[in-house]
Amino acid sequence: MKTIIKLTRYGIISAARSRWILGYTAFFFLASEGLMRFGGDTSKAVASLLNVVLLLIPLVSIVIGTMTVYNNRDFTELLLSQPLRRSSLFAGQYLGLALPLTAAYLLGVGVPLLARMGSTDSVANTGLVLMLLASGTALTLIFTALALVVATRYDDRAFGLGAALLLWLLAAALYDGIMLAVIWTFRDYPLEMPVLAMSILNPIDLARTLVMLKFDVAALMGYTGAVFEKFFGTALGMSAAASALLFWILAPFGLGMKIFAKKDF
Amino acid sequence: MIELQNITKRFGEHTILNGINLRFEAGSVTAVLGPNGSGKTTLMKTILGLVRPESGAMFIEGESVLGGAEYRNIIGYMPQIARFQDNLTARELIAMIRDIRENPPGSREEELCAMFDLAPHLDKHLKTLSGGTRQKVNAVLAFMFNPQILMLDEPTAGLDPIAASTFKDLVLAERDAGRTVLLTSHIMSEVHELADTIIFLLEGNVYFQGASAELLASTGENTLERAIARLLQEKNQTLSPKTQHLSV
Numbered sequence: 332m333k334t335i336i337k338l339t340r341y342g343i344i345s346a347a348r349s350r351w352i353l354g355y356t357a358f359f360f361l362a363s364e365g366l367m368r369f370g371g372d373t374s375k376a377v378a379s380l381l382n383v384v385l386l387l388i389p390l391v392s393i394v395i396g397t398m399t400v401y402n403n404r405d406f407t408e409l410l411l412s413q414p415l416r417r418s419s420l421f422a423g424q425y426l427g428l429a430l431p432l433t434a435a436y437l438l439g440v441g442v443p444l445l446a447r448m449g450s451t452d453s454v455a456n457t458g459l460v461l462m463l464l465a466s467g468t469a470l471t472l473i474f475t476a477l478a479l480v481v482a483t484r485y486d487d488r489a490f491g492l493g494a495a496l497l498l499w500l501l502a503a504a505l506y507d508g509i510m511l512a513v514i515w516t517f518r519d520y521p522l523e524m525p526v527l528a529m530s531i532l533n534p535i536d537l538a539r540t541l542v543m544l545k546f547d548v549a550a551l552m553g554y555t556g557a558v559f560e561k562f563f564g565t566a567l568g569m570s571a572a573a574s575a576l577l578f579w580i581l582a583p584f585g586l587g588m589k590i591f592a593k594k595d596f
Numbered sequence: 597m598i599e600l601q602n603i604t605k606r607f608g609e610h611t612i613l614n615g616i617n618l619r620f621e622a623g624s625v626t627a628v629l630g631p632n633g634s635g636k637t638t639l640m641k642t643i644l645g646l647v648r649p650e651s652g653a654m655f656i657e658g659e660s661v662l663g664g665a666e667y668r669n670i671i672g673y674m675p676q677i678a679r680f681q682d683n684l685t686a687r688e689l690i691a692m693i694r695d696i697r698e699n700p701p702g703s704r705e706e707e708l709c710a711m712f713d714l715a716p717h718l719d720k721h722l723k724t725l726s727g728g729t730r731q732k733v734n735a736v737l738a739f740m741f742n743p744q745i746l747m748l749d750e751p752t753a754g755l756d757p758i759a760a761s762t763f764k765d766l767v768l769a770e771r772d773a774g775r776t777v778l779l780t781s782h783i784m785s786e787v788h789e790l791a792d793t794i795i796f797l798l799e800g801n802v803y804f805q806g807a808s809a810e811l812l813a814s815t816g817e818n819t820l821e822r823a824i825a826r827l828l829q830e831k832n833q834t835l836s837p838k839t840q841h842l843s844v
Binding site for chain 1: 607641644645646647648665666667668669671673675677679680681682683684688692693695696697721737747
């Protein structure tokens with residue numbers, strides 16, 4: 332554990348000095364500050380930010396994660412020649428990447444949103460902002476883990492980056508198309524539960540659903556919205572959602588560690 | 597002392613190390629030579645644990661170490677390519693490796709930094725350093741903990757003549773202090789100057805093992821470069837290993 336903390340610390344120092352992390356923080360800060368300043372309403376700002384968060388966080392996490400692993404390949408070999416266990420090195424590498432990305436997001440979005448929220452803002456709006464921050468954090472942790480799986484599995488940098496982008500495209504866009512095709516094909520059947528299950532299986536859809544339901548607009552989403560609200564409104568539903576997000580973090584992390592443990596460098 | 601028993605490593609259908617049996621003695625510099633793709637780097641990486649062999653056993657100082665990590669406490673490795681985490685300074689990198697090794701007493705980093713004239717570069721980011729200066733940092737990392745075993749992969753590539761000369765003196769001093777030194781190099785004059793034993797790998801087999809004088813005598817050549825060329829010519833003619841030198 333001590334070794335993991337040491338490796339994470341050096342990963343964070345290195346990331347904090349790089350331009351991309353500063354740019355990433357600045358982008359979120361300017362977008363959030365601008366939306367809060369000129370939008371004038373917390374829930375409107377969150378609604379606008381939601382789409383940016385759902386597309387940009389997975390993309391940046393998986394691309395930066397993949398490229399960093401490829402760029403550090405020789406350095407990883409140097410570290411592997413030290414008396415380190417591979418599991419510690421993998422965990423340190425993951426945290427050294429995921430934590431700076433998470434911190435950049437939380438600072439960029441959290442600071443302007445929480446600072447500009449007026450005293451008139453309702454408890455519901457606070458919940459909305461916190462859910463946005465939690466969902467973005469989960470997506471960062473998930474897609475950084477997926478990046479490590481891809482970059483550890485494939486030695487070819489171009490192929491690895493292509494695979495990473497394909498994964499992002501699948502989760503961010505293609506999955507919704509598949510869902511729509513399923514809904515259309517089986518439109519004569521009751522689909523609320525299958526759609527609920529499908530939205531849990533994709534972390535981006537799950538994050539979107541969790542934030543959307545905090546908007547209290549489920550009534551506008553018809554019967555399906557009511558089913559979703561009923562499910563996610565319960566302790567069981569929230570536990571299922573949290574478990575699914577945790578699974579999406581731990582499963583690729585575990586898979587990546589397994590590949591890393593057996594890999595020839 | 598390092599002992600390899602029947603080490604086999606394949607990448608797909610290619611056998612890179614074909615049941616290798618070798619012994620590297622303490623107080624001796626062994627040069628591992630061979631053409632590109634002969635298995636030199638894979639052999640070094642196997643000893644370091646970077647490559648996992650399909651079969652065989654490895655003993656360091658008499659202990660079985662395959663799959664372990666602790667044994668690397670007594671190994672100093674100098675890779676051929678000196679690329680690091682670019683946003684750290686040289687001083688931070690040295691501190692990081694010291695930190696990972698739990699700050700062992702008797703670290704020689706100050707002495708080695710002075711030896712390689714690294715003081716003006718220690719607080720610069722690694723990405724701003726020249727290839728040669730990075731290689732000097734690499735040398736400091738490999739030697740600073742007084743490791744019992746030194747593994748040097750093309751160590752003087754990129755070093756200026758003064759640093760290369762300092763480096764060679766350092767290697768010979770370590771050998772005289774009883775360390776086990778493994779070296780790969782394409783510079784035959786360097787091999788001649790440093791190596792007590794030569795191992796010539798070809799297509800994953802040990803094609804020759806012995807003293808450099810023995811290699812010169814067996815091939816009838818005056819220089820190592822010509823002796824190696826002669827070995828390759830013989831190989832092409834006979835297409836079978838020179839079995840009289842295979843005893844390990």
